[in-house]
Amino acid sequence: MKPLNPLVLTVSVPPHKHYGSSVRGLMTAILMAMVPAAAMAVNTFGVDALRVMALSAGVAVLTEAACNRLMDRSQSVGDLHALTVGLAFAFLLPASAPWWLVAFGSAASIGVGKMMFGPLGGSPFCAPLVGWAICRVSWPGQMDLDASMLTMNLTYPLGQLKAFGWTSVQIQDTKSLLFGRQLGGLGAVQVAGVLIGGLYLVIKHHVSSIIPVGFLAGVATAAWLLHLINPVVYPPAMFHLLTGSVMFGAFFLATDGPSSPNRQIPMLLFGLLAGVMTIVIRVWGAYPDGVPFAILLANLFTPVLERIRPRPFGAR
Amino acid sequence: MTMQATPSLDLAELTLRRHCPLVTCGQSVLRGERLATASAPGAGDIHTPIAGVVTHVDAYRIRVEARGHDEVEPVDLAALSGKALYDKLLELGVDLPPADAVDTLIVNGVDAEQGVLTRASLLASTPEPLEHGLKTIHALYKPRLTTLAVLKGASIPDYDIQLTEIDHNYPAGLDPLVALAVTGIEAPDHTEVIGLETVYHLGRVMRTGLPVLETPVTVDGKLAIVPVGMPVSRVLGEAGIVPAEGDRIVLGGFLRGEAAALPTQGVDRSAVAVTLVRNPAPVAEDVACVGCGECVRRCPARLDPSMITSYAEFGLYDKAAQAHVEVCFECGLCGFFCLAHRPMLQYIRLAKSELARARSREEVAL
Structure with a gap:
């Protein structure tokens, strides 16, 4: 038989076209969404904020590259996830954080929060929060936002709330809180910038709106109920929404894919749980800002929430 | 055309x-x-x-x-009916599901996937073999209801058959979802969905007496x-x-x-x-699930493709069965939206075929 056609075809499994999304694309979108808050952070805290963000992002990428090398895995820093984790970790730190704390926490976020569990998708926790939790417990002094920022003329509203009560909080007006005239995680408290970025992610469908809505609803409802019971002791819901890492947690941390549920109802419950836990920790817990631990706790509930699932098509 | x-x-x-x-x-x-x-x-x-x-x-x-x-x-088919006709048609190359106890017979005239217009064009342009096919299929299955599923708003010649209009959005035109649209029940019993091209084959066979x-x-x-x-390559060359x-x-x-x-x-x-x-780069990559959950939210069968494909990836087919992999009607949306570009449908088909093989081994053992 004569060779009819010496042509060699590519053989591949379906689909033969793709929607166009990718991990790198999503991470690029998240990084872009963090730019407004990062710019506001530099504006508020000066070059110190830039120092912390650059160091944290750099160390995260280097740690992932080194882990891949040591674990004999294919290099994955190109998907920009490590860069995103590094920047997110920096957003939670005080601008005064010493270099070793930034470097250690960023490396821990990637090493313990991600690489230990395999490639992207394996970790049961939101990676930057793992690094944050390790640092917060190990070096409470350096991580304490109030004490570390004595040089700034801003105050830490959540610290004042925890230590002296609602009546002693100096910054209460919405506008100041919204535009980052408060102490806190250097990027996380740039509420207006975080909100712009978060809304961009949601509107462009890079992240589902369910978890942010659930989270913010959880915070608002719990705070509103307490405020209703005793408005002298408990601040109004808006104060809680605009302080600490609530906005950043709602849009950037709680929405982390692997550590949050996948279906609509579990996602909503996950968001509500994290939101309510935030207020519970702020009111009755030891930490002024409950967001990081609230999300880590909600992460632990993910497998349980995942069990809420609909009946498959046609199954009886 | x-x-x-x-x-x-x-x-x-x-x-x-x-x-x-x-x-x-x-x-x-x-x-x-x-x-x-x-x-x-x-x-x-x-x-x-x-x-x-x-x-x-x-x-x-x-x-x-x-x-x-x-x-x-040519074979003389006019003399045959019932089981004898059914067997003869299979022998002549018509793919017909078993003909017993069919209450609702649905002829699917919807091209489910974008860019495919085979069924719509057949309906619009070649009524003759289709009418022949529809008549034969009705006589063969003796259903209580025979219906032709067509796209919403499609204008087609009169086929003297009840029409069911189907939504334009993928995957509404796939057989299980068409059956749902007709009967209101998911995976209904005693219901068969037959593709319009099979009716076309049938009509041609009935008219010519030659195989498909x-x-x-x-x-x-x-x-x-x-x-x-x-x-x-020849088919493409002709175009x-x-x-x-x-x-x-x-x-x-x-x-x-x-x-x-x-x-x-x-x-x-x-x-x-x-x-x-034209693009020689395949979509699929050999990577682990990144856990974004996109497939879970897109799945029209309400399955968890991320878990099912991960089970299949590691050969845990019984786990895939527990996760109802058999329910999947292979729309392919999970792979289309997969952030990591995993070969989702391929893993699902692998799990299904491995489960089918295991079942046939069990039958042999019995």
């Missing part, structure tokens, strides 16, 4: 799915002679569209090189009636499309279709389209 005359072939390659070859190399065959018999219920046999000599037989294909023009004698020798496909946005077994090195030739739609292994691979009866994909 062009309905090209059947081109003469110098080579035909018949794809075997679950068929046993009946011919050997070097054997001369007449046009319409049976080459292979189906070993699965509801699948028709395979016949050569050209007279010639068998030049290649393996488990996956039979090749025939053209020689002469002799044709088999040609099939309708979409090529370059137009309907073409091509011989079964026509090499895919003026020349494949280049490294291209993909897809039989079927983009989400579910199969890539041809060779340019000579023949069009089979289930291929509703032949499409060239």
Whole structure:
């Protein structure tokens, strides 16, 4: 038989076209969404904020590259996830954080929060929060936002709330809180910038709106109920929404894919749980800002929430 | 729309799915002679569209090189009915599901996937064999209800049959969702969905008395009636499309279709389209699930494709079965939206075929 056609075809499994999304694309979108808050952070805290963000992002990428090398895995820093984790970790730190704390926490976020569990998708926790939790417990002094920022003329509203009560909080007006005239995680408290970025992610469908809505609803409802019971002791819901890492947690941390549920109802419950836990920790817990631990706790509930699932098509 | 005359072939390659070859190399065959018999219920046999000599037989294909023009004698089908007719039709290459206890018979006239317009064009342009096919199918299955599923707002000739309108959005045109639209029940009992191309095959067989020798496909946005077994590169060539090195030739739609292994691979009866994909880079990559949950939220069967495919990836097929992999009707949306570009549908099909093999092993053991 004569060779009819010496042509060699590519053989591949379906689909033969793709929607166009990718991990790198999503991470690029998240990084872009963090730019407004990062710019506001530099504006508020000066070059110190830039120092912390650059160091944290750099160390995260280097740690992932080194882990891949040591674990004999294919290099994955190109998907920009490590860069995103590094920047997110920096957003939670005080601008005064010493270099070793930034470097250690960023490396821990990637090493313990991600690489230990395999490639992207394996970790049961939101990676930057793992690094944050390790640092917060190990070096409470350096991580304490109030004490570390004595040089700034801003105050830490959540610290004042925890230590002296609602009546002693100096910054209460919405506008100041919204535009980052408060102490806190250097990027996380740039509420207006975080909100712009978060809304961009949601509107462009890079992240589902369910978890942010659930989270913010959880915070608002719990705070509103307490405020209703005793408005002298408990601040109004808006104060809680605009302080600490609530906005950043709602849009950037709680929405982390692997550590949050996948279906609509579990996602909503996950968001509500994290939101309510935030207020519970702020009111009755030891930490002024409950967001990081609230999300880590909600992460632990993910497998349980995942069990809420609909009946498959046609199954009886 | 062009309905090209059947081109003469110098080579035909018949794809075997679950068929046993009946011919050997070097054997001369007449046009319409049976080459292979189906070993699965509801699948028709395979016949050569050209007279010639068998030049290649393996488990996956039979090749025939053209020689002469002799044709088999047509079968007189008018005298047959019921089981005898059903068996004869399978033998003549019509893929018909078993004919007992069918209450609702749905003829699916919707091209589920984007870019495929085979069924819509058939409905609009070739009422004659379809009417014949519809009449026969109704007599064969004796259902309480026969309905033709068409796209919402489609204008088609009068087929004297109840119509059910189907939503435009993918995957509404897939058989299980069409059955849901007709009956209001998910996976209803005593309901069969038959593709319009099968009705077309049936109509042609009834009229000519010859086996299924040609099939309708979409090529370059137009309907073409091509011989079964026509090499895919030839099908594209007739439409003026020349494949280049490294291209993909897809039989079927983009989400579910199969890539041809060779340019000579023949069009089979289930291929509703032949499409060239110029990009040589496959979509799928060998990566782990990143846990974004996109597939879970997109799945129209309400499954968890991320878990199912991860089970299949590691050979945990019983776990995949517990996660209801059998419910999946293979729309392919999970792979289309997969952030990590995992070969989702392939993993699902792997799990299903491994489970089916395990079941048949158990049956043998019993």
